[in-house]
């Protein structure tokens with residue numbers, strides 16, 4: 001069994017909990033509360049900024065041109081393509097995307113960003129990838145699960161969202177990161193492999209928590225949070 005096959009098996013509890021989360025079920029059923037959707041998009045807009053910065057960190061930790069090309073390609077992908085699922089959600093609630101940008105992250109999203117950044121500052125590409133991987137991997141599986149169960153047609157309110165994540169480009173992203181993480185884990189010490197596992201599981205937990213944060217509209221206890 002490969003390192004990433006182990007990761008998938010060891011974290012199946014969280015993957016299943018994500019598939020069953022009411023926000024994710026709502027995407028499949030085509031019905032979500034408008035303010036929960038707005039809460040998600042506001043936090044996710046800032047999350048994607050962090051994710052692009054992490055690809056930049058991954059570039060700085062890369063030794064191979066192929067990796068540099070992949071990571072910079074992913075920045076372009078997030079900038080140019082990840083906006084489609086967000087636009088789908090904005091259309092559903094009838095709010096222009098522009099109005100949902102630039103909000104402080106709620107505590108859980110902020111925790112997720114800080115976790116990924118702190119793992120990345122340890123300087124080891126394998127650990128950075130381990131912390132980033134649950135993002136595309138869980139969404140790819142969510143897309144596939146929802147497509148299989150709900151078989152949405154073009155008139156489904158979240159058709160574009162589901163198609164986007166069930167699509168081949170997310171599979172390509174995930175597959176590349178899986179392959180690279182397996183290679184980095186193979187070359188890593190036992191201790192670093194264990195730390196990669198922990199970084200991965202915490203990001204899985206925070207993926208679940210991000211859905212929960214959106215569903216419950218979690219926010220800071222007193223008035224507004226801060227942007228950075």
Ligand SMILES: Cc1ncc(C[n+]2csc(CCO)c2C)c(N)n1
Nearest residue numbers: 044047051074078135136139173210
């Ligand atoms: C909390 C959260 N997790 C995952 C994604 C999905 N996503 C964001 S960037 C990216 C990979 C691009 O290389 C993917 C799949 C999201 N939007 N928000």
